Amino acid sequence: MVNLVDDAWLPAQWKGGGRERVSLRVALTRAGELRGLAIEPPTLLSAVMRHVLLPVWFSALGQPSSRAEWRDRFERGGLDAQQGQLLDLYLDTWRSSFDLFSPERPFAQVAGLETSAGETKPVSLLVPSVATGNNVPMFTSFTEAHAYEMTPEDAALWLLHAQCWDTAAIKTGAKDDEQAKKGKTTGNPTGPLGQLGVILPEGRTLYETLLLNTLVSWDAKAAGNAAGVGREDYPQWQSPEPHTSSWRKRPAAGPLDTLTWQSRRIRLVPEDTADGVRVRRVVVCAGDRLAARPEPACEPHTAWNYSAKPKKGEPPMKPRRHRPGEHAWRGLAALLALGREEDGDGPRTSELLQQVGDLQSEGCLPEAYPLQVLTCGLEYGNMSAVVEDAAGDRLPVPTAALVSDSRVRHLVLEAAEQAEGVTRALNGLSADLRRAQGAEPLPWDKGQRPGMTFLQAVDLPMRRLLLGMQKDADDEDRIEAGMGAWEEILHRLAWDTARSVLASASPTTFAGRKAGESKTYRAADAERIFRKRLRDILYRAADARTDDGHDTYGDDDAEGEEPS
Incomplete structure (x- = not known):
């Protein structure tokens, strides 16, 4: 009914800007013509990349044996004729394993999976942002009583999301699962990606993205042996036997096993409707559990x-x-x-x-x-x-x-630390003003501190700085000029926030409050300390102002007056 190899199910964007759904075969063989996958949210994109595209890519084409071979593939910008044939051959060989509703071996599912009570649940169970069971997101008008249905193409996407990101704890027991007790299985961990902070490098095209996510020459057999697994590493669809409702706890055999880990036993329930085949119900039960966290060589995305x-x-x-x-x-x-x-x-x-x-x-x-x-x-x-x-x-x-010894690396880290330093200085200003009026500083995890307002304003300038460093990585003068401009922006944004903090301070802060025997907190002292911290953090901007004859770190208004 729906085969992921040749049926269009992946939302993609062409380099020319057009968007359409494409098949797995088109996505991989024409990856050099695609800007990338147009899939949201990011957790769904990462699931599709890791669970399908990358394992097929690795299995069909193998890993580059050296960085020189990786460079040759990169410079080619797309598949050559031989690689295209290898991908087609691989997809043709395993095509039957990508049938979404196969009665014998449905993709990433268990054929005939039933619960001990014979019940199914709404397909919204696969979508974390939709209310179902105990998972009730705030600010949504959708409830479990609403009818929810998916096209087969969308159901395939959210099936992968559940295998990677599903919630933990109690799961409905499968009918033939000997480990289920009273129709339930307990102790289920989250999906494997739920335990990571996923980091996925992306390039200018889908082809480059696939290469950037390709490690040079991993030894899958050695990885499996190191994990104490006595089988070859392969993706889940190449398993000699189809999955059943039974599950086990075991270590991963290697990178391909890790990428396509079956953390849940799932069955999509298709229905014929006036609009075509739709999925309204689903069965989700316990799946395999990792006996140990994969090593970095087998888990490259965190x-x-x-x-x-x-x-x-x-x-x-x-x-x-x-x-x-x-x-x-x-x-x-x-x-x-x-x-x-x-x-x-x-x-x-x-x-x-x-x-x-x-x-x-x-x-x-x-x-x-x-x-x-x-x-x-x-x-x-x-x-x-x-x-x-x-x-x-x-x-x-x-x-x-x-690159460990590059000046760009040093400056990127410096810029990030400057933003954090100014944030701390603003929070320190707020804390000192609160002490000056006899109050305690806001706890770090409560209330809206001024540093957070500043960080929101800094986001766009930081991204512009990083883009500039990408473009001018080999021009030290332009990069240094960019750092100077960055500090000027930070200085202006810091005072934008500081002015509102100072203006909202109680009049009693000018006289101040005593803390202990010798310490008195006053508004003037809080402002003076903030100015000094800002000068120390944004030293390029401070030097530029001194050279230009401006007041040392005053306000940026037209008259050059400092806030008081």
Whole structure:
């Protein structure tokens, strides 16, 4: 009825700008003509890339054996005739495994899957943003009583999302699942991506994106042996036997097994309607559980936290998750953490971004290459049984910033730290003014602190700075001029926020309040401390103002008067 190899189901954008759904075959064989997949939200895009496109790409074409071979593929800009034939041959060989409603082996599902009570649930169960069961998002008029249906094409997308991101805790027991108790299975973890902070590098075309997500020459067999798995590494659709309702806990056999991990047993229930085939009901039960977190070499799409002395029974490397509500550039220190031994404990970037830096340093990527980095993740609540928030961002990252000894890297990290430093200075100003009127500073996790207002205003200038560093990576003078302009913008935005904080201060803050025997907090002291902090952080702007004969870090109004 619907076969993902040749039926159009993937929303895609052509380089010329047009959008349409394409088949898996078209998406891969004509990847050089596509700008990318036009799929939202980012968590859905990452699921499709990891669970289908990348595993097919790797399985059909293999990994580049060296960075020189990777560069040759990149410079070609698309598949050559031999690679096109290999992809077609692979897709033809495994085509029957991509049938969405096959009665024997439906794609990423279990044929005939039933619950012990013979019940099905609304297909909205697959969509975290739609109210169903215990998962009730705020600010939605949709309830579980509403009818919800999907086309087969959309159902295929959200099927993949559930395999990657589904919530944890209790799941309905399958009819023949011997591990189910009283019709339920407990202790289910989230889908594998729910435990990561996904980082997915993107290029100018889908072809380049696929290459940027291709590690040079991994040894899948060795990875499986290292994990203690006695089988060859392959994607789920190449399993010798179709999946059943039974599940097990085991380590991943390697990267392909990790990418296509079957964390749930699912069956889509198609119905014939006046508008064609639709999916209104679904069965979702427990699936395989990872016995251990994959190593970085088998899980290239996340950053890591490294500990030289981990707690007993814990690995030294743990996936680093994103924080919803934060712009991706606030995590630049982790995105660019290249994992040198002398760095000790702390963040390590993903294997793929590490490789991008290596490719840049060896001349395999143009110095001004417009790399984009997609970051996404879900925040779970209440025993990870519900979705509370989502994180998703797309950030321009200069490839030179991923080279350990580059000046661009130093300046990118400096710019991010300057923004954070000004944020702390503004929050410090607010805290000192509150003390001056006899109140306690706002707790870090409560209320709206002025630093957050400032960070929202800084977002666009930061992205412009990163784009400028991409474009002018080899021009030190232009980059330094860009840093000067960046500091001027930060200075202006900082005073925009500081003025409102000072203007809203109570008149009693001018006289101040005593704290203890010797400390008195006054508005004038709070402002003076803020000015000094700003001068120290934005030293280029401070020097420029001194050279131009301006007041030392005053306001930027037409008369040059400082706020008081």
